Amino acid sequence: MTAAIPLCVIGAGQIGMRHIEVAQALPSVDLTGVVEPDPSRRATLVAQGLPVVAQIADLPLHTKAAVIATPTPQHFSAARAAFERGLAVLVEKPTGATLNEARMLIDQAKSLGLPLFTGHHRRCHPFSSAARDILPKIGQPIGVQGFWSLRKHDTYYDVPWRCAPGAGPLMTNLSHEIDLLRFLFGDIVETSAFLSHAARNLQIEDTATLNLRFSSGSLGSFLISDAGASPWAFEAACGENPDLAVSGQDYIRATGTQGALAFPSLTLWQGSDGTATDWKHPLVRVKGAEFAAIDPLQEQMRRFAAVVDGGEDNILCSGDDGLAALEISLAATLSGQTGMPVRTGSVPGDYTGA
Ligand SMILES: NC(=O)C1=CN([C@@H]2O[C@H](COP(=O)(O)OP(=O)(O)OC[C@H]3O[C@@H](n4cnc5c(N)ncnc54)[C@H](OP(=O)(O)O)[C@@H]3O)[C@@H](O)[C@H]2O)C=CC1
Numbered sequence: 634m635t636a637a638i639p640l641c642v643i644g645a646g647q648i649g650m651r652h653i654e655v656a657q658a659l660p661s662v663d664l665t666g667v668v669e670p671d672p673s674r675r676a677t678l679v680a681q682g683l684p685v686v687a688q689i690a691d692l693p694l695h696t697k698a699a700v701i702a703t704p705t706p707q708h709f710s711a712a713r714a715a716f717e718r719g720l721a722v723l724v725e726k727p728t729g730a731t732l733n734e735a736r737m738l739i740d741q742a743k744s745l746g747l748p749l750f751t752g753h754h755r756r757c758h759p760f761s762s763a764a765r766d767i768l769p770k771i772g773q774p775i776g777v778q779g780f781w782s783l784r785k786h787d788t789y790y791d792v793p794w795r796c797a798p799g800a801g802p803l804m805t806n807l808s809h810e811i812d813l814l815r816f817l818f819g820d821i822v823e824t825s826a827f828l829s830h831a832a833r834n835l836q837i838e839d840t841a842t843l844n845l846r847f848s849s850g851s852l853g854s855f856l857i858s859d860a861g862a863s864p865w866a867f868e869a870a871c872g873e874n875p876d877l878a879v880s881g882q883d884y885i886r887a888t889g890t891q892g893a894l895a896f897p898s899l900t901l902w903q904g905s906d907g908t909a910t911d912w913k914h915p916l917v918r919v920k921g922a923e924f925a926a927i928d929p930l931q932e933q934m935r936r937f938a939a940v941v942d943g944g945e946d947n948i949l950c951s952g953d954d955g956l957a958a959l960e961i962s963l964a965a966t967l968s969g970q971t972g973m974p975v976r977t978g979s980v981p982g983d984y985t986g987a
Pocket residue numbers: 643644645646647648649668669670671674702703704705707711725726727752753754792804805
């Protein structure tokens with residue numbers, strides 16, 4: 634590493650504050666600015682000793698990179714303005730509010746030669762990479778089943794943008810699942826979904842079930858809900874989000890011709906040596922390796938700074954991967970609204986989920 638990378642955070646809300654903490658803790662990053670448009674919020678941040686400015690144009694000139702943590706509808710304008718300032722961008726998920734927005738950002742990054750990543754930070758956990766390495770042990774992938782159900786506190790929906798199309802568990806939470814499923818199992822080529830808003834009665838869904846077809850030929854299903862209480866969700870399984878309760882329970886199961894894998898414990902079920910792997914023979918349970926807990930946002934920013942410093946990275950969610958996760962999340966909404974399966978490539982570029 635050369636000098637610490639001068640980096641700003643745009644949007645100092647719930648997740649923006651986490652990025653600010655992480656930037657302050659990382660030796661490879663120098664937090665040069667926090668962009669926050671609201672004057673009273675700015676006053677609070679100044680009182681905390683943060684280098685706050687009202688707009689991107691006011692950032693110190695030597696700033697090289699930006700983490701964008703505005704509400705989703707402002708991702709596009711904020712990322713565009715950051716690129717115009719010559720900054721490398723890591724935009725919170727989803728990359729944009731529409732596929733057109735995400736594609737324009739990817740094109741802008743390529744034409745300017747600037748890095749663009751999406752904040753699908755789950756890839757940065759060591760157990761995520763380990764799962765990808767272990768999966769070949771289950772043979773030809775056959776199917777995967779996931780279950781994410783955490784009941785959000787009622788005041789979560791006091792923030793208006795969180796109640797409008799473009800938010801909801803599909804765009805807010807499922808997009809992480811889709812990115813992780815693609816990271817582990819490859820491209821998704823077809824999506825169908827049922828949506829329900831029966832529990833919260835908002836315009837957006839509170840619960841959805843999905844069917845997924847992967848390019849490998851394997852199939853997936855997923856239940857996601859932010860109204861139902863359960864111990865089964867990524868954050869509950871691994872405790873990565875300090876605000877959410879921990880259960881330590883697996884929430885994804887994958888099956889293949891030679892065995893099965895539970896995630897994130899990485900518990901593997903395999904045939905015994907010398908016997909056929911079929912339903913007449915008991916599978917052997919192999920305990921997964923244990924990994925020290927890390928802060929995935931910190932690891933994501935460390936990797937981002939290393940790329941800005943000239944390094945390469947094969948874990949971070951690229952702009953193209955972020956676009957793909959957005960497309961499947963929108964495909965699920967579209968399928969839920971139309972009652973029809975949606976092939977990848979057929980979601981309209983200007984579709985917002987409304
Ligand atoms: N990776 C992860 O784990 C998570 C990712 N997210 C994603 O992060 C994004 C933000 O979510 P969340 O933190 O919950 O949202 P919040 O509403 O809590 O925070 C958004 C912040 O951005 C500010 N803001 C609004 N417009 C602009 C602008 N044009 N320029 C700069 N700042 C602006 C808001 O200010 P004001 O209030 O004054 O409008 C607010 O402080 C979403 O896209 C969400 O999907 C969210 C949670 C976790």
